[in-house]
Amino acid sequence: MAVSNALCLAEFGIGALRLGVPVEAVVEAIPLPAAPDRLPRRRGALAGVVEHHGRLVPVVDLARWVDVGAVEHTGAGAGIRAGARVLVLHEAGRTVGLKVDAINGLIDLQPEDVTRLHHDDDPEEVFHSAARTPEGGQVLSLLDTARLARLAAAWSDDAAAGAAHAASNEAAGAHADAATRLYALLQVGAQQLAVPAEALTEVIPMPALARFGGGIDSAWCSWRGRHLAILPPGALLAQAIDETRDEAAPLLAVIERDGLALGLPVRAALRLDSFADAGLSAAGSVVASTYDRDGVPVQLLDDAALFARFPEAAISGDGAPERAHGAGHGARGDSAAHGAGNACAYIVYEADGLAAVAIDAVERILGPHEAAAALKDADGAACMNWEGRAIPLRELRAPAQAQQPAPHLLLVRGADGLHACAVARVHILIPPGGGQVYRIGKNIEFITANEGAAQASYRIADLAAPSAAG
Template identity: 35%
Template sequence: MSAPAPAAQDYVQVRIGLLQVGIASLHVRQALPLPAGVLPMPGATGALAGVFSHLGQVIPLIDLRGWLNMPADAPCAYVLLLAAEGRLAGLAVDAICSVRKIHPDHIEQVCHDDEPDRFFRHVARHAGGDELLNLLEPQRLMLRAQAWSRTAGMQTGLDARPRDAQAGGSVPLALFELAGRVLALPATLVAEVLPCPPLDTAFGWNGQLAGVARWRGRQVYVLNGAVLDGAVPAPSAPPPLLAVLERDGLCLGLRVDKTLAVRDTDSSLILHGSDGPCAHALVAATITAASGPPQLVLDDAALLALCPQASQATGDQAPAHDERSGDAYIICDAGEELALPMSAIVTILPLPADMQAPASDGMAAPGGSCTWQGRTLPLFALGPQGAPTARIVVIEHAARHVGLLVRNLITLVPAYAATKSRFRQFGGPPLTMITLDSAERASSYRLLEAAEVAAAGHAP
């Protein structure tokens, strides 16, 4: 039996000056904005720029520009917290560019001596092309700079939650910035902050979840942060960082613009429930800041309630995989793009002259009807009232027929050409997504649930 072929690995691509550098993601613990309190080391030489405090531990900061003959007239904007062989160090970088999958066949060692200053010994050809990337070996860099701290002292915060804050004392909170707002979370809930990887599956921007990403070999469902504002506009660009939240085997990703701090917060400053100035199902409390808008303390239980079973790992078991669908589907635009099982579709009709349109409030709305095969066919719509429609999809459910008003038919999905995944939307029933097979795995559609059809089918 032959050995399995090696798989592609994730590398974080960063920029230091004009140099593009790749670092294996397993060595990247966190991505941080440059800390304000970097302390220069008196008498320091070489690449050791100073030290800073992070989560209660002193971290040395390595700035490679001096060794690379690059100007260092301004501080780098970001720090990557690197971990290797029980050691921690911060690496100053100008930009965090992307996360790339690089196959071992596309990595070549070009420097073969074993001198300690050789922390760049390999190059990678992205996707086998001509574009080259220097690969950094963090453990060799730390040894060459003689700068590191031990991971054994790394603190991840105390086991406290905002809901416990009423007992008095202080609560350790991690603070993030997203779209100009400051979000606070229990420090123990934050497993890792890393450059945001691309979504394996995207759900679009009109729901609670934005899609699915991979983290440490697991599926992580990523929250659509725009829902915190009520409206859900499509952003011009996704936030650059991903905060992975983990507790009791459940994971949820939160994309953020910046990591701000981890600090103990006096519980007397935390306003819970209706006492706070922001009412939202995902906000447990608020903290009134000395200046600027209030900080939003997110409800950790409500966040984790969004996690589907696919994001839960038990022991050494592999994460749950999506189910290959044996059904065929029609994808249609019904105010949102939906997947309708072919087995439930009786026929597709043009709009009849006697149609009485239903009034819709954005949910499945009964009330409209038309004549079909000599009988009254109840109609329902999912889009806003007055939205243009062009066709009626007649659906059979529980021996009853209903018509769904749609704008357009998008595509046909053959059997076994898509996967099905389920997740629980906060405040609602579980939802099922249909994901088409593609190189990006980015074409996903919500499956019309039987409950919606049943509600329309029982209209008077």
């Protein structure tokens, strides 16, 4: 299994084991028949045969090869769970099914997260590498799809299946089935929303939210060091407005596209499934209605249309500016929505989190030694000595940071005169034109700027205001 690039894994469970397989190898997850058709074998790990879109696919039961332990039942909401199912896998022209007990969603891993543990390259073994998940630190065994099919000596061959399918279509005068796409199904209010599997980064417990204000019903949170805009209630599914309020939703689904991200409050993550998405973009909206194989209504999400409709996703940008703000991501033409280059420099500081302030508002920055001297005679009062007079001191640091004796001080001149703001440290300076400024609502602004190979986003604080806070 190649691990030279970042991996997006579909995570699933067999007994007590947690396993992962590259999402590009997953064709579909289908229900396990109560009595699968049998393919008699004297030995091996075949659990039977299932039909998948007109072709017969052998199903492997790993429990017949290795000790998988007992199934562990966990609380609802921990992941995408669907009970016993068949994971249809495809690699190198071969399709094989795998019997699984649970499908737990998608996980992103970096190459350094993957460790090869078995080095003997035993042709009789199906696992050689493992990974520790970024969230929770649990260990996944990585499944090699091609090796699984080879060891089982059972698969459905693309060439044979394609010839049989073409002959069947020619005889019936039918057209080939529409292409399908793998989706993750989420419970949003009383409805099911299908998000393209490659666009769903993770589903996490709902974090603390902050309101944008300014008359708009939306929020944001911190996620992986970035600012993440949370979609307002009913933004996608109008019929679920009363049931999708983020305060009531226990989970947050993070959806990414082209370096941008948006958050969606959800009640539960359900399962992986496949749907034909032909004509989805022609629907003229962010979602299009369809039905699953049981006749349950499902709303398919067009992730490209989603990010075009909600340009506030730009505050989460982690890639180059031309990627984050390129074609396909702007339904509005105003600079506040798209972001404008910063006309003045900004100082990024750490207080209770990272924030930025326009350098025009800051008269001077005092390092720890100068700050200690200025605070020497304050005797605990909310003031400091500056040029022979006492000026107000605002503590912007978190309580734990405020216990440290040597802050940095930003001297700021506002409408009520000069005052000092205590911060933990000064992080970076963003020069004019070095970032993009975004306005959400009437008075909430962010600035994004490159930091090495990535791009970071900072909330802009107005420290000159009488009630300024970091």
